[in-house]
Amino acid sequence: MTSNGFKSKSSPPQLTPLINCKRQAYLHWEDYFMATAVLSAQRSKDPVTQVGAVIVNEDNRIVAIGYNGFPSRCEDDEFPWYKASEIEDLLEEDQQLDPMNDKKMFVVHAEANAILNKNCANLKGTRIFTTLFPCNECAKLIVQSGITKVYYISDKYAEKPIYRASRLMFARAGIECIPYVPRQKKIVIDFERILNEDAANLNLSQEMANVKL
Numbered sequence: 001m002t003s004n005g006f007k008s009k010s011s012p013p014q015l016t017p018l019i020n021c022k023r024q025a026y027l028h029w030e031d032y033f034m035a036t037a038v039l040s041a042q043r044s045k046d047p048v049t050q051v052g053a054v055i056v057n058e059d060n061r062i063v064a065i066g067y068n069g070f071p072s073r074c075e076d077d078e079f080p081w082y083k084a085s086e087i088e089d090l091l092e093e094d095q096q097l098d099p100m101n102d103k104k105m106f107v108v109h110a111e112a113n114a115i116l117n118k119n120c121a122n123l124k125g126t127r128i129f130t131t132l133f134p135c136n137e138c139a140k141l142i143v144q145s146g147i148t149k150v151y152y153i154s155d156k157y158a159e160k161p162i163y164r165a166s167r168l169m170f171a172r173a174g175i176e177c178i179p180y181v182p183r184q185k186k187i188v189i190d191f192e193r194i195l196n197e198d199a200a201n202l203n204l205s206q207e208m209a210n211v212k213l
């Protein structure tokens with residue numbers, strides 16, 4: 001107690017762990033974000049290219065997520081999941097190729113969906129993790145949103161003018177594009193193993209309870 005009757009400020013208790021038993025195989029932040037993008041892509045119904053995107057702020061918090069799909073209330077089974085050019089061979093001689101019969105007319109891209117789904121006021125200074133290098137339309141949105149880094153896995157369309165336009169915009173806007181190199185090459189989600197482990201633990205604790213009785 002001090003002379004004025006208040007408790008003196010004591011220093012916080014010291015804690016020194018005896019051993020370091022931290023799990024070593026934990027996911028590093030960037031693998032975690034890209035893996036989340038890959039998982040999100042699994043929601044896509046596009047039969048050719050499934051894309052997932054995750055946006056992360058400076059505190060490593062996920063602030064947005066998306067995948068490629070049709071707009072809300074536009075039913076997956078009512079709109080085409082192919083390109084007009086892909087069905088050319090199926091047309092009868094008297095049938096015309098209808099440009100409306102093409103997924104590109106309707107699909108909302110993964111990056112655009114993520115940007116639209118953001119759960120924060122703005123995306124200034126954030127990073128985007130996307131499974132496919134962004135097209136020019138997504139690049140425009142990325143630049144305008146204030147995203148500063150683009151991590152990507154596939155760059156399979158790099159030579160197409162659309163994607164060259166993205167690169168040009170990113171370069172001019174000072175946005176860094178980083179081909180993603182995972183630390184952990186394989187991440188497996190094995191629900192069966194988790195359920196089996198749970199069941200095994202339950203059996204073990206029941207057996208131990210029986211021994212005590």
Ligand SMILES: O=c1ccn([C@H]2C[C@H](O)[C@@H](COP(=O)(O)O)O2)c(=O)[nH]1
Pocket residue numbers: 046048049050051067068069103107108109110111132133134135136138
């Ligand atoms: O920036 C992009 C570019 C493309 N996508 C989506 C749009 C389509 O659903 C597929 C591409 O289909 P392909 O048959 O491989 O052309 O990818 C996207 O989400 N973001």
Ligand SMILES: [Zn+2]
Pocket residue numbers: 109110111134135136137138139
């Ligand atoms: Zn796009």
